[in-house]
Amino acid sequence: MKRYSLHIAGEAVAPHSGSWFATQNPYTGEPWAEIPRGNAQDVDAAVVAAHHALTSGPWAEMTPTQRGALMRRLGDLISRDATKLATTEVRDNGKLFAEMNGQLNYIPQWFYYYGGMADKVQGATLPLDKKGYFAFTRHEPVGVVACITPWNSPLLLLAWKLAPALAAGCTVVVKPSEFTSASTLEFAELFEQAGFPPGVFNVVTGFGSEVGTPLVEHPLVSKISFTGSDATGRLINEKAGKLLKHTAMELGGKSPNIVFEDADLEQAAFGAISGIFAATGQTCIAGSRLLVQESIHDAFVERLLGVARTARMGDPMSADTQVGPVTTPPQYQKILEYIEIARNEGATAVLGGDKGTGPECGNGWFVQPTIFTGVTNGMRIAQEEVFGPVLSVIKFKEEADALAIANDVRFGLAAAVWTSDIGRAFRMSERLQAGTVWVNTYRAVSFMAPFGGYKDSGLGRENGIDAVREYLQTKAVWINSGAVAGNPFVMR
Known part of the structure; x- marks a missing residue:
């Protein structure tokens, strides 16, 4: 060596x-x-x-x-x-x-x-x-x-x-x-x-x-x-x-990725996937809380699952791989423990929810891309940083409801809003307690744009x-x- x-x-x-x-x-x-x-x-x-x-x-x-x-x-x-x-x-x-x-x-x-x-x-x-x-x-x-x-x-x-x-x-x-x-x-x-x-x-x-x-x-x-x-x-x-x-x-972060009913839902679905499964969820800006307006919740989750099911785990050096392994054994165990915590809290795993064990995973530390529905914002899975490919989907009714849920967490690193209403985009970006707010995109950074957190x-x-x-x-x-x-x- x-x-x-x-x-x-x-x-x-x-x-x-x-x-x-x-x-x-x-x-x-x-x-x-x-x-x-x-x-x-x-x-x-x-x-x-x-x-x-x-x-x-x-x-x-x-x-x-x-x-x-x-x-x-x-x-x-x-x-x-x-x-x-x-x-x-x-x-x-x-x-x-x-x-x-x-x-x-x-x-x-x-x-x-x-x-x-x-x-x-x-x-x-x-x-x-x-x-x-x-x-x-x-x-x-x-x-x-x-x-x-x-x-x-x-x-x-x-x-x-x-x-x-x-x-x-x-x-x-x-x-x-x-x-x-x-x-x-x-x-x-x-x-x-x-x-x-x-x-x-x-x-x-x-x-x-x-x-x-x-x-x-x-x-x-x-x-x-x-x-x-x-x-x-x-x-x-x-x-x-x-x-x-x-x-x-x-x-750390526990960033809200907020999808309103007037959003471009195809782009929002790709943004939600990028926010949590890119980098195997091992990023401080992971959009680990997906807030979806109640009127489109079921249809959007189906759209999301349609994209997420295509994610390919495997050798990170391969151009075909989309989800690589977890970096460290302690983090691997932590992610699996949080998946069990979510189940015990009453959340439903509609995708994944286990370690990756197929031949494409080699002997590595893989966790399946996981999506939980039925999550409420008071659950540990919605409040604590998992730092892995685990997404919590939370319903909201109206704009004020989305804002209250998004800010009801001790972190404030990033947030995103998906909407076609420019007024809503400005209102939400002003009121979200986060150092970075993206509108109709996610996980964009630049050497020219300041980056940092609010709160914890x-x-x-x-x-x-x-x-x-x-x-x-x-x-x-x-x-x-x-x-x-x-x-x-x-x-x-």
Whole structure:
């Protein structure tokens, strides 16, 4: 099996522990590579390297324009190696090659966009109420950033954090999920090829208690940017808060996908399928609650089943496969447990409802695409994030009813509305408590559009102009241009 190394200060290094652990292919269930088991010593080496690069290395002396040029060069290298990196991600997380290849070919745009933004970060002159002073603002990098990334889309979600952080002038230490570290370690090799100084980008792999905790608690880390479960996010935010560190949290979701009777029902059915069965439902923006107007409920469910029954499970590298395996054994068990919870709550499985065991599933961790009807919004299956191919269908009567059900959940990451009424589209998009609202589409993202959650779905925003501000701090500069010193014991 391939054995990977940590990436610290521009070099591939062995872990201080002298230990590696196996990463498994979710389709075959077999180990395929060895990942370094980092520890607090490795974290310290990486953070010290990042702090040195931030404060005294060539990166600190570069102009924003020079930093932007490196970022654009990095984008070119990602584009060159997109197929290779996508293949590694499929091998490590089991998502479809068509999806991961699409992501990898799209990721360069983050580095082009933010590379161009690097020298557009501007301060301002300030009008003052005091004579004899000139004042202006500077926007400076927040410091060393710890990026903790999830297992479902490792490099895409890293790019959402990394590109604006680099544009702001920060340096970065990444702790990828222990389940899907390989693509991040391969990605790290591109930084030296692009010409980045040592220490700007570092990767320490391993487990949460051995790498994540010391990374969050390290005194030289100024900001933690995390994507993952809300439970883990709360723990990280609590630790960071005690140390007065900046945080950005992109957490879970229980997104409502709302279909009104006046919608294009064919498009809405495809949108509902995309919202929950794409990526095997392993996405924070999964439209796991399908709210259907009562007048069309039965007919729409039949239409939905007609599309869903055609979904093909199988080898994620095959162009014919539409639903791949679940990425990790713990997540596989969790999804199956939630299916039983739904049955015990009285919901009816009109599709699927079991593990995938056919020959097309190999030895992988497959769950059948599952649709439950008879779901009420108070059920656990409607309130808790399953993170798998499990859809809950909930009836509603009128617009106000749909809005009340949609917002009656502790999450607020995304939502969608399917309607031909433009007035309703505006009303719903205004009143839905979600960071992203789609109208007559689902699961669309861009480097240009801010992304983040309301309520328990997180803090801060990724993507768009807003994201750079997450990695900057503002300094006010006062210059005495002629004010006469007065009483030294009184505020000027």
